[in-house]
Amino acid sequence: MLAGMTANVVFGLLRAAVLVAALRAANGEIADYGIAATNTYVWIGQGLLGFILLWGTNELAERVRSGDVVVDLYRPWHLQSALLAQDLGRGGYAFLTRLAPPMAFGMLLFPFQFPADAVQWPLFLVSAVIALVISFACRFLIDVSAFWLVDNRGLYGFWNVTSGLLCGLTVPVAFFPGWAREVLWMTPFPALMQSPIDVFLGHGDPLRTLLHQVFWAVALLAAGHLALQRAVRKVVVQGG
């Protein structure tokens, strides 16, 4: 846990340094991001990364591959809901150990842009939880693909490489050219990370941001539910 926190903070320092250097070169502001907003963006992003678990463990896919998933399937539960509950529980722990520390670090030691309106705090929390649900739903879909692909590590690798860039972790989505921004906001990616940060910084209409998130959370969970149902009907459970 401590090692994870240290690595997280070190990467935060690197990202803040690079982005602030870029800002200085661009006369102190890019697309609504000044020095304080940028530092805030970096430290919230560092915290959200562990909280939403953008890069998961592929555990379910491994269980599909080995056939151990039969044990998950014969329990009297809805597998997707059960795993979501488990992930929310993990989120509760990660809130204390992964989200709060880097944010506190940023607040104490860097120029930090606090919300102008107190209501942004609870909205940020709601948005972060929806982001976690979306992250879960995406990981679940990738996991379920193992029923067809058997070995889905390629897909997982692809997700790990692209999701960080597209969700606004590497640079804020606002830094993308206009056409790319429009395309990105039609996908669930910004809802994973950029949305809660926007809500916190007061960028854009928070209700619209939240609605976009809710839409994707519902759509992706529904897709996962259908995919699992189909997988169970059509697909072989591995092993004797």
Added chain:
Amino acid sequence: MIEVRELRREFKVATSKGLRRNYKTVTAVDGVTFDVAAGEAVGYVGPNGAGKSTTIKMLTGILVPTSGHIRVGDVDPSKQRRDLAKRIGVVFGQRSQLWWDLPLQDSFDLLRSIYRVSAEDYRRRLDECVELLGLREFLTTPVRQLSLGQRMRGEITAALLHAPELLVLDEPTIGLDLESKERLREFLADINTRRGTTLLLTTHDLDDIERLCPRLMVIDHGRVLADGPLEELRAEVTPDRELVIDLREPGPAPDVPGVTAVRSEANGLRHHLTFRRAETTAAQLITQVVRQVEVHDLAVVEPEIDDVIRKLYQRQLDQDVRR
């Protein structure tokens, strides 16, 4: 409890040849029909790939049959999988339903919540299993540190916490030492007779069957080869029994009517007399033998259950060839 009619399940198996990918259909279960009454204990045996696990996956609702009819406790398993799951327990000898990193006790607590067992029932059932299976000393040990024998006892407890009407065991004694096996069998026999829990178990260890299951079903290539009490199958398939006598002094084998073959060893100290089950009883034979020679010791040997099953397979092969 279980009602299965003309059950079939086919799989598509990919056969790659260069870049072309073809599919061939493999029938894992091919028209299986049987019933299991509540309270029965049935052994389901067959070689690897015979279709045992596939049948079990269909009975538990994890796999959807290609065709045929299944009812388990009046429920269609694949349609009402969650309702059924509350009423049956499943133990896969080669898989674990416990949480690898949690103490055994925590796994049980989680299962209590998943199956929504009342605190009182849970306490009572868990205490009983802890007592009978001797779990107390490792109840707080993480599952990953348990020995296989300890873990299997944990697995069986986990499957019984919701007091299932049917307990399905897929190779429950695989890899266990003799003592652990015996302990498990004793416990399973006890819950079968005392609680009336229906047992269906697949196994390669025929002692499990001998010890636990009055009824045996033999399956191969997806078809039921034989179904009935072990004793009947034994009588039908292997009509011969053997009387082994040890003489006080080396000598020729006694000449007794009803004996079809004699094999001697240890310079005439020991003789194996083969006789027909249907024609002669062991008692008749023994009376005759002790009249003729001075016997030091004797024993009646039943054919091993392995022999029974091997002969059943052989018979099926012969039939297939003739057809």
